[in-house]
Amino acid sequence: MKTCFCPADIMLPKKGIDLKKWSVVACDQYTSQPEYWDEVERFVKDAPSTLRLTYPEIYLGETYDRMSEIHRNMDRYIKEGLLEEAVHHGFVLTVRTTESGKRIGLVGNVDLESYDFHPEKKTMIRATEKTVEERIPPRMKVRKEAIIELPHVMLLVDDLKGRLIEALYERRDAFRNVYETELMMGGGHIAGYAIEGEDAVNLQQLIQKMEEERGGLFLVTGDGNHSLATAKACWENMKRELVHKFIADKGYASESELEEEDRAELEELLAANRSRYALVEVVNLHSEALVFEPIHRLLTCVGEKDVEADFEKYMQEKGIAVTEGTDLIFIQGGTGIGITFGIDNHRLPVDLLQEFLDDYVKRFPQMTIDYIHGEETIRELSENAGNCGMILGEFRKEQMFDAIETGGVLPRKTFSVGHANEKRYYMESRMII
Secondary structure, three states, X not given: OOOOEEOEEEEXXXXXXXXXXXXXXXXXXXXXXXXXXXXXXXXXXXXXXXXXXXXOHHHOOOOOOHHHHHHHHHHHHHHOOOEEEEEEXXXXXXXXXXXOEXXXXXXXXXXHHHEEOOOOOOOOEEOOEOOOHHHHHHHHHHHHOOOEEOOOOEEEEOOOOOOOOHHHHHOHHHOEEEEEEEEOOOOEEEEEEEEOOHHHHHHHHXXXXXXXXXXXXXXXXXXXXXXXXXXXXXXXHHHHHHHHHHHHHHOOOOHHHOOHHHHHHHHHHHHOOHHHEEEEEEEEOOOOOOOEEEEEEEEEOOOOOOHHHHHHHHXXXXXOOEEEEEEEEEEEOOEEEEEEEOOOOOOOHHHHHHHHHHHHHHHOOOOEEEEEEOHHHHHHHHOOOOOEEEEEOOOOHHHHHHHHHOOOOEOOOOEEEOXXXXXXXXXXXXXXX
16 A cells, blocks of 8 residues: 555654653754753753754754764664664554644654655645755765654644544544653653554555545645755665666666566565655644744844845835835844835745845855744844844745645745744654664
């Protein structure tokens, strides 16, 4: 049965490990708040933790060889039996309680052959925002030498009737509970239930039916766009090596010369390779607990420049009217200025702002852009001398699938699924070698 979302062999920490110390928030969070990660370090100490298996982006600029340590820790955790298979060829139903409510998800594999981050490719799984391809190679270095993956990727399914995930939740007492814990640093509570055996078979049949009904786009990225793009890039490299070796071993000059029997054997070989898949969590777009928050912008080292005035001038040059309003709020030097755009403009405020900022930092390379989750945080950071914060308005999630299906992608860092402490915490893992 071929589906783009399929069962996986899922590992969890062995019994006795403190899950509250094990499970750490996604590595791309709190990138401007070192005090958060300092507190995580103090809390975890020497306990087994995904903090030792992932690369928090706040540390990307350090000289310490954290990447090698991550790979050593992966090897050690496997050799010492700290991780063990908890679900065989199945899924994990997750029940996460956050400030926004109870968010239900389903963890399983996606087939990377069914995914592409290029907007012109009409695959079953697509990116929601423009992928910055320069950001992929550094992430590939982590994944290339890794023996396991720990996902913070969240994909969204447009399931208004709740047939896929919510229906499982109604039957959760019939499934084996595989973990339950409070999450550190205000992350709420989470529990996981194994969907395996006949239940997993029935679920995959339902997924196949829903994919056929959609006739095209089935899943889109909600979080972890660049992580999934990295998995795809690693698989494409691996696939080229596998195909080249297979052709050479069979004595062919090129793939086009393969006989039908050999082509079928090659397809079977590729389908069985672990690197072809990526572990993700799927959540219903229509979940009431799935709150879409705009991702705000922080410009640092602006000096004496009046960023808001420069933005208005940039808009005038584009022929776009700007008036007082709340579409976009600039905060600089303790002063906030809110603007809105003319009714003849059909572009999203975040699209216009990102275009301006990309050009701005090219002209003034001393400046840097950071992407901030939470209005309270961006307001606090905007008070620092030399900073300019830009607060974006509401993003309507109901428009997402239609926008993507018509061939477009949103500007990078358009939205965030919930507050930073509601992001996916690392829990499940999977062998990728």
